[in-house]
Amino acid sequence: MKMRRSERIVAVTKILVNEPYELISLNYFTERFDAAKSTISEDLSIIRRVFAAEKMGKVETVPGAAGGVRFIPNKATSDIKDVVDELCNELSDPERILPGGYIYMTDLIFDPSLMNEVGKIFATKFADLDADYVITIETKGIPIALMVARALNLPLVNIRKDSMVTEGSAVSINYLTGSSRRIKTMSLARKALPEGSKVLIVDDFMKAGGTAKGILDLMEEFKADVLGMGILVETVDPDDKLVADYTSLVVLEEIDQQQEEIVVKPSDWVLNLE
């Protein structure tokens, strides 16, 4: 079926958006839509212009024989602030206070639409680092990390908290949780991550940073190059975390069980975005 511009441009938009970061050759489009290269190029420049004007992400052209075009789901600063404000708003609901002074956030972590947005935020932050893998640790890190990996078109690798009969030989390390000072074990199958990979670490929560420190130690066993670490929520205490280099979205300042109050705010990284 030979299409008009207004029709073809719908299909091209859908194809680009469906596979973030996937490089698609111009030939693919010219063949699929039986159109000249110049016609497709014009389509793409319209899409690029609209995405830029409407802050819907970036359409990037890679020149050369092995080149093509790809969609980069960059989030605009105003969008990032909106999503984090919504998160803070949700998290400050006193109904979330659990016995023991914990905060209930499982529903948010398993909200696919919200995590899709969070995934794009971290993808925007880490876009230029050229990582090979996104790494997380089960269980609650998985939804966030999967959406980051999806937005960056990277495979996800999940660190287990138990032994893994079904995954072959594995590397295990012991680590001390920073807050409760208990010894725990985390392990990763040898075949899950090639030695020397460039990785991003993504997790849902950081208090003292014991788990994050454990992941860094495990990554050393795989000779991995850790390029960045994204954390959904960090606590303001302790100030002195076991890891230094990470980006959080939300800072949990206080859970006051008596006043029934939760105090959260956007992280400095979010507040300082321009």
Next chain:
Amino acid sequence: MKMRRSERIVAVTKILVNEPYELISLNYFTERFDAAKSTISEDLSIIRRVFAAEKMGKVETVPGAAGGVRFIPNKATSDIKDVVDELCNELSDPERILPGGYIYMTDLIFDPSLMNEVGKIFATKFADLDADYVITIETKGIPIALMVARALNLPLVNIRKDSMVTEGSAVSINYLTGSSRRIKTMSLARKALPEGSKVLIVDDFMKAGGTAKGILDLMEEFKADVLGMGILVETVDPDDKLVADYTSLVVLEEIDQQQEEIVVKPSDWVLNLE
């Protein structure tokens, strides 16, 4: 910025695709793009026509004052067969045989792009059931179930295999794994799932069906109405599973350690699709 049709239609396509199943009012579009209702309606009918012709999903109009338009990421039968063929092809790689006669499939389960496709397949299968929640059990069910939930615009609920200090009061049940006949525990926080919800269950693997049966028992405790169950890979043995009503994509027929051979095939549901 006032846009031309070819520009506006790019933005409308992106907005629809970004939020599957989300009902978006015509007013939203007329205001955002400063365009007449009839203009937007024409845009939408072009998008609808292209999506249908290119098998890119469905654009559905809901009439009335509370109505609007929404994108339904239906997968075409040929697409479903292609994705399942790719899965079978990947799974039959003899390198996947692990000591003990297990099969390594963690890399596929944590491949965001592949799971996005699998999510759309189950969403296509379960689209008309009008469920409230997607339910899974940690750990390897999560990526598949998250993508099903994303494609259906539903929240995901994750059943834990341990106790949950940070999630308040919970219901726990013991269950017998069908294959190894061990007693295990699964639990779900009371606040994670309202009583009487309509749910879909999604998991990565079924052998005898002990885990699936456990989930059904747990759902009974929540008075949930189980509308469907989607399983990525089931084993051909035992033929007599503990649950009857489920849809799988792939059937694992044999892992022959001596011949170094894995035999998989698309499920009857996939083979019989027309």
